[in-house]
Amino acid sequence: MSALLEVRDLRVCLPAGGGQAAAVDGVSFAVDRGGVLGIAGESGSGKTMTGLALLGLTPPTARVTGSARLGDVELVGLSGRALRDLRGARLAMVFQDPLTSLHPMLTVERQLTEHVRHHERVPRRVARERAAELLDAVRIPDPRRALRAYPHQFSGGMRQRIAIAMALAGRPEVLIADEPTTALDVTVQAGILRLLDRLRREHGLAMIVVTHDLGVLSALADDVAVFYAGRIVERGAREQVLGAPRHPYTRGLLDALPEGGRGGMQPIGGSAPALGEVPSGCPFHPRCPYAEEACPREHPPLAPVDDGRALSCHVDPFADDRVPVARR
C-alpha cells in the first residue's frame, strides 16, 4: 500500500541576495493514514516552509518544484480553485499562534459554522450542531456556551483547541501542525499533545508536526525527519532517531534539551546558516565536532544505513553507539 502523502525531492527557492536560494533543498518523506511525521530543526531550517509549500501558502516570490502527492492529487503546481477546494477539506494547518486562524471580532460560532458550511452544503442549524461537536471533540468544556464567546475570552490553550477544531471542520486527511504547543505552558502543552494523539488514533488523521522541540516529537511522532539548512540530515523511526541518534546534529539538538544527554543544556556551537549563506559540502560541518576532511568538500547524500534509517553524514561517528542519549 502506498502512503497517504508522498513527498519527493521537494524544493522551495526564494529570492536572496540578488539570486535564488533554496529554503527547502530537495526533501523526501511519506506519511501514512493515522501516522505522525515529526519535522525537527532550528529556525531557518526549512521546516515551516515545507509545511507551507504543501498547502500552497509559500510567498508569491517562491518557486516550488518536486512532487507532493496526496492520494491521486499532485499538490505541487496546484493553483486557484483546485487548491482552495483542497485546503481545509483534505489538508489543514494549525499554527503556533492560534490567533493566526481566529478572527478576534467574530464569535466562535460564526467562525466555526462558516468553516463547516464552506466545506459542506448544510443548513445553518446543522452547521451549528456540527460546530458544537467539533468543540466537544477538542474537549472544550460546555461547547454551547463556548460557541457564543469570542476568542479573547479563552486561555491560550483553549484558543489552540478552537483553532484545531476549525482545522478539523472540513474533515481533512492530513493536519500540518507548526509549533502547535510552543507558546503554551508545559501543563497545557501536555493536554494538546494528548488531544492530537487521540485525533490520530480515533479518526485516523495523518499529521505532520513541525517543531524545534524534540520532546514534543518524542511524545507524538512515529517517524522523525531532522532538517538542517533546507535538507534532511537524518530520517527514521522515532525510537531510532531520538532514542539512538546517528547524525551529530540530531545528537546536538538532543543534548541541548534540559533533559538531554551529557547532563543536558549543552549548546551546539555557532548558529544555523542564513538563507543563501549555506556552507559548502555538508552544511553542518562548521559546527560539527566530528567533521573530517571530506565534510567541507562533498555533500553527503541522504542514504539508508544498516538499521534502516536514512542518514546524511560522511563520518557517522555514532554507528556503534547503541546507548540511548538520555541514559548516558
Add this chain to the structure above:
Amino acid sequence: MNELRLEEVSVRYSRSDGAHVRAVDAVSLRLSAGRVLGLVGETGCGKSSIGRVAAGIVAPTSGRVLADGRPLEALGRRGRRREDLPLQMVFQDPFASLNPRRRVAAQLGDGLAAAGVRADDRPARARALLARVGLEPDSAGRYPHEFSGGQRQRIAIARVLAARPSIVVADEPISALDASAQAQIAGLLRGLVAEEGVGMMFISHDLSVVRHVADEVAVMYLGRIVERAPVEELWAAPRHPYTRALIGAIPRADGRGVLPDALGGEVPDPAAPPAGCHFRPRCPDAFERCPRRPALAAVSPATEVACFLHHDEVDEPAADGRSMRARHARA
C-alpha cells in the same frame, strides 16, 4: 546591592470588567548576590508581576521591597534614575527592549551613558560588552534585525550589563528561542551570576529549564508561593502536588513515545480564586482539610510547602486582608 528582599508583597488591580484581581498575594522572597532564584508557574500565576515589582518597574499594592534593608521606590513618572540602575530586567522578546531603528552601539551607549561612562570610553566598552555576551565586537555597527533570536537576546543582555546591575530579573528570557540557543543563553546567564556575582530572578514556566539555571526555586500558583526549595531537592522530591504536576507535564525526548501527564482543568479566574487551597479543584490529592488555606510552612531546613499533606499549619486571610496563621487542631 547585595540583597533584595520582597516582604509580604501583594499586587492588586482592577480589571476592565470591574473585577478586583489579586495577581500577587502576600509573597516574600529574597534575591542574593551570586545566586539565582527560579520562579516557576503557569501563565497568569503572578510570576511576571513579581518580576516587575522586584525590578522596581511597578510598586506593590502592599508589602515592602528592601534593597540592602532600605525601602525601594518604584519608577516615578520621570523614568529611571541613577539609583535604579542596579536593578535591570531581561524580557522574553528582545525586541521589547531594543529599538529596531538604532544601531547596537548606540543602544549600548545609552546604558553606558546612564551608568556614567564618559563618551570617549563608550565605544570600547560597548565592544567589550558584546564580546562578554559572545558576539563579534563588530556587531556594534549593525541593527537588531540583522541578528538571530538568540543573538538579539545576547544584545539585550549586553545592554543590561552596561548598567552594571547587581540584580537582574529575567522574565522567560529563553522560552522564545530554539533549543540550542536556549542552552547558549542559559549558560551565558549562569556565567554572569558565577563570574560577576549578579543576583538573578529567573522566571519561567518550564521547570526543566529552571533546574539548570537556578540555585533555589519558588513555585507559584494563582498569586501565592506553594513550594520553595533548593533546586535539586525540588526536582528529586517535589512535595506540592502542583510541583509534581509541573514535572510530570515535561515531555522527555528519549524516543520512547510516552505522552506527558496533563494537569486537568484550567487556572481559575484570579478575580475569584477557589476558597482554601487555590489548587484544590485541580488537585489529585485533595482531601477534607483543603477547603482551608494551608500556610507556606517549613518542612525541612531549606524547604517550605503550602500543603496539608505535609503539615497542619493554616493561613487564613483575616478581615483586614492580612493573614493570620494558626495550627489546625488535629482531629
